[in-house]
Amino acid sequence: MNERLEQRQSILVADQVSKTLGHQLVLKDVNLAVRMGECFGIIGPNGSGKSTLIKLLSGADTPDSGWITFRSQQLSAYSKKQLARSIAVLQQEALPPIGFTVREVVEMGRYPYQNWLGEEQTDVEPIISGILSELDLTQLSSRPIERLSGGERQRVALAKAAAQQPELLMLDEPTTYLDIGYQQQMMEYIRRWQGRNGMTVIAVLHDLNLAALYCDRIMVLHQGRVVETGTPGEVLSADLLEQVYGVRPTIVKHPSHGVPQILLQGSMEPVRRIERTEGAG
């Protein structure tokens, strides 16, 4: 699989990208090349610059120095609408509690294709219904967002991203507030979608095990610099993780997929209870 991927051309390239926020250097000389059709994971501890990097890669912010090119063209050369037709972004907190219904929000994903009257050339109806049923949202389609659970809201946000019909999907820690059931469901949806139309995915993930399971390649970010890029097997070593996260975990092989999985060591010393001396007070 990886050999095939290596021959593919890059869809998104960052070249010596640096960014300063306030007085703090958040990203320093970041280089990356995301290949067409792969799932590219970005991991790193809190404050390593992951979210800033996603902001730059998605065009929400501009780098202080360096270049970002999408399909061999400067990101800044695209208009906001052009960009929204090619790149969809799923954020950490998906949707605010609003009164719009599920269907209305999913239809908002068509905005970049509409003219100023809100019309577009293709018939949207089948696209929207297809996405709704694919993500098991048909039943909820007329329910307002404010009456959905966190997991359902995140699914609606994913459906909205799907309505944009992007070539590149960016995920900024999309599973942070979800339980493991919804986490896996979410990643499975994305993988299935990827398998169908060869979409490229860039995912900032907090959960290393999830990253190992679903990403073709992983980039490790530490204090704004790229430490390592490679397959999960190459990158997720105890040494590297200790260097970046400051704790040494145990690495085991996933019993059915063979990818590395991370177990925390913990000291497991029994908690020593402080005996209360009676009559002291």
Place this chain on the structure above:
Amino acid sequence: MRKKLLLWGGAGVVLLFLSIVLSLSIGSARIPIGDVWSIIWHALTDWMTGAGEDAATSPNEQIIMQVRFPRVVLAILVGAALSIAGAGFQGVLRNPLADPYTLGVASGSALGAAFMISFGIHYILLSQWTIPLAAFCTGLISLMIVIRLASINGKFRTETMILAGVVVQAFFGAIVSLLIALSDSLMNGIVFWLMGSLQLRGWPHVLLLTPYVLAGGIVMLSLARTLNLFALGERTAMHLGVNVERTKKTVLIIGTLISAAAVSVSGTIGFVGLVTPHLMRLLVGPDYRLVLPLSALYGGIYVLWADTIARVILRIELPLGVVTAFLGAPFFAWLLIRHKRKGEEAR
């Protein structure tokens, strides 16, 4: 969506029509409804056939066509203007309590207009367009001050916005008071105008306000779909292809322009721009493609009734701003309480 628009829009149009006829019939000079109808019918046919001016006009016809009718139209226009502006401000700032009054736009505009009136230069520079333009400039300045004061790291909190609005209102109000104190001969006129009034307004004022409301309303309506996306958050809207900064600027400037035009003919009328969009949201949901046009319609009806009450309920003429405040302030308080509760639940 179409169905809702037809339903509530149709109901609104009927209500507006009934309100116009009723309001035209009520007043200090008692004119029977039948006469009102025949006068309107007469005026309408005259106007259609091109006849008119030379025909002898009865006193009743004078009262209806030259006093009450322009006032009714003006009330509708002012209500529509403030409601469109309020809905736009609320959408683009994602703040349920934003309106021309709370954002300081109204008091800012009032300052510009009062300045022109008190120095008697309101017809010199650009004839009748001078006051609205002066009001627009000062209204925009006060809006920018409020936004600058209220935003913390680019975020815009409800509480800070209201505080900033109070500060700007107090300051600009003080300048207006100073102007009034310095020009004692005009005092009563400016004071009454400041409290909001449509007394002694005629067709020229209607002609003055119409282009602002029409043009501004059309621009605002064309942005309704984009305003919907703002509800998802600015960054999400941007990732969906919205040019966030440009939309924000356009809506704020257009909103200020419409409010300033309304303020320059009617003085400061509070709570209209706040109450109407909220009532519409309760009726038809959050979609701005419905909220904007319906706010304009029902905002017009609201101010028309407020003005009718203002001129008939007591023997003297009440300030219009007083009536809208009596109706609107309790609603504002209710919104604030609800907003507070929601905030607590979210925590």
